[in-house]
Amino acid sequence: DAGITQSPRHKVTETGTPVTLRCHQTENHRYMYWYRQDPGHGLRLIHYSYGVKDTDKGEVSDGYSVSRSKTEDFLLTLESATSSQTSVYFCAISAGQPNTEAFFGQGTRLTVV
Amino acid sequence: GENVEQHPSTLSVQEGDSAVIKCTYSDSASNYFPWYKQELGKRPQLIIDIRSNVGEKKDQRIAVTLNKTAKHFSLHITETQPEDSAVYFCAASGSGANNLFFGTGTRLTVIP
Numbered sequence: 091d092a093g094i095t096q097s098p099r100h101k102v103t104e105t106g107t108p109v110t111l112r113c114h115q116t117e118n119h120r121y122m123y124w125y126r127q128d129p130g131h132g133l134r135l136i137h138y139s140y141g142v143k144d145t146d147k148g149e150v151s152d153g154y155s156v157s158r159s160k161t162e163d164f165l166l167t168l169e170s171a172t173s174s175q176t177s178v179y180f181c182a183i184s185a186g187q188p189n190t191e192a193f194f195g196q197g198t199r200l201t202v203v
Numbered sequence: 204g205e206n207v208e209q210h211p212s213t214l215s216v217q218e219g220d221s222a223v224i225k226c227t228y229s230d231s232a233s234n235y236f237p238w239y240k241q242e243l244g245k246r247p248q249l250i251i252d253i254r255s256n257v258g259e260k261k262d263q264r265i266a267v268t269l270n271k272t273a274k275h276f277s278l279h280i281t282e283t284q285p286e287d288s289a290v291y292f293c294a295a296s297g298s299g300a301n302n303l304f305f306g307t308g309t310r311l312t313v314i315p
Contacts, residue, residue, distance in 0.1 A: 132305040191237065196246050
């Protein structure tokens with residue numbers, strides 16, 4: 091398996107609190123992504139990064155922000171968590187050459203109560 | 204942006220039969236089409252992929268076909284086994300930062 095680790099693996103938080111999820115890779119891949127997975131919706135892209143300090147929005151970015159200060163770390167922050175953000179969050183990495191495989195982390199199950 | 208549609212959402216087959224999952228995409232610039240398998244509680248993992256310069260690719264019991272003109276691609280699993288039971292996702296990519304756009308998934312159940 092590719093060296094990609096997500097933390098925490100599970101989290102329960104209250105509505106209105108900030109939450110940060112971490113993705114750490116040891117593959118030195120250029121591209122990193124945050125997806126959320128919900129029943130009936132598959133995997134939807136939240137934000138992605140194409141280099142240190144280079145990030146952009148995906149298809150469901152509202153309510154989320156990201157940061158990438160080092161190649162190996164990509165942080166996803168929910169500034170003020172809402173119940174609609176209860177989901178399983180997956181980080182993925184890719185070498186970034188045209189059209190290469192994306193490797194996924196183990197996922198983080200986030201519950202907002 | 205890209206829109207990927209996947210059918211069926213659920214599929215049950217008898218062990219030993221074949222299973223076919225179909226996807227369509229909207230962006231004619233897409234040129235990479237991977238398939239991921241996700242077992243319960245696990246991460247998605249790549250099982251096969253195809254690029255736009257190829258019409259078909261096979262890996263043992265798994266094959267993928269691509270029709271660029273019609274903008275659809277399919278996953279074929281032959282001689283299904285109980286361990287093939289999982290959720291399968293198709294995806295498409297080709298423009299921008301290597302982003303993958305996923306279908307909504309197919310839950311395959313292989314009945315022993």
